[in-house]
Amino acid sequence: MEVIELKNADRTLPQRVKEFGGVDLLACYQCGTCSSDCPVGTEFFFRIRRIMRKAALGLSEQVLPAKDIWCCTTCFTCFDRCPQDAKPTDVILALRRVAAREGYTPQASRNTSANITTFGHAVPSLEEIEKKREAMGLPARPPTAATYPEAIREIQLIVKKRGIAEIIRFNWEKMELEG
């Protein structure tokens, strides 16, 4: 049996989760409704109940670097069914925010935010799709940030104000992610 030494626990973690997501981890009484309802849990050893408990105990070294918190699809099934309203999906998002500030972020998640910063959209416009749009009588690009560059500058202002570039390590001069 694995022995968890709580004397080494990170007592700041529950507070940081609260700060980054407004949730109280102590609301969770470990019933397991979240894990049994989870669409990811049947396909991979992902147990949201364990994450809830580990976060409450301050086991940062086990929770923050692991890929588990990035495997949630944010389906909100556990969020709706939790009898304690412990908001497990919000806990996951809060843990991602804490983990990202410690440098633990999957490349793909950094890419999506870099795309939104660069294009104003989660994906860039592609020439082959633009041709298909025109073939249907639509403008080559939709009337969004894909057409209006000032919209992208407004998103970049939000990114700068909120420090997202620093968190995802986005280089403004090269307009790309570092490393």
Next chain:
Amino acid sequence: MTSYALYLGCIGPLRYPDIENSIRLTFKELGIELVDMEGATCCPAPGAGFKNFDELAALTVSARNISIAEELGLDVMTFCGGCQGSLNWANKLLQSDPERKSRVNEILSEMGREYRGTAKVKHLVEVVYEDIGVDRIKKIANDRLEGFKVAVHYGCHVLRPYRVEELDDPEKPHMLDDLVKAWGAESLEFPEKHTCCGAGGGLFANDRDLSLSIMRKKMVQIKELEADMLIDICPFCHMQFDLGQMQLREKGEDFSTPVFYYNQVLALLMGFDRNKVAFIENTPRDEVIRRILATERA
């Protein structure tokens, strides 16, 4: 005339514009005006974008998008689960939290914008159900799809969290089922009917194999029931099913259920040219489209 500000999002206009066009054409004919939101951006994704890193940044991007509709004096209509999840969450949170609202507006004021909280955010399924109505769809379809077996997929963020969406019962929703039955088709029941498609939360890109295995679980049941088609109301779920089945075929598996956004089939029933409303696909739809079109002469 009923009018909405049309919020496009990303995957619809930039990957499946035939979905966007099917919505524009069917709504126009059904008397619902859709006004473009010029300069709108990503919503910015409920679990894949900025919300992973900073809540206020996500709220501000959503509020900026909603403010464009407020300037038009219109409610927002989204047609993607993710967009609906982002914008409605932000809208309801900011409407009830003056402190967050003022922090958001502090940033928006630097770009000459203001979020007021006066617009509603509705998903397309609500507009089709409430403003167009099941009876109208029934008249259009005239039971032409009788004998067709349809698997419906609502998409998580259209229904959850319930306290945000307050639309249909997420445990036993009926709206999309009703709208498919209005074609004369059968809406299939299966254990994984209301399970996530596996694409959300960034998982689509973060771990493609895991994401596909979640989708596969649904597709196994849909295939066993010999569904003629899968009907979705979210371009991102749509991409997961359409592209995902192709990726499973590349691994030697046999998954080939045709996938349509609701309005694509509706557009075909209304007589629109397939090449304007349903021609971008990785999983072939030719045969079932031929069968749908053949019902016109029957």
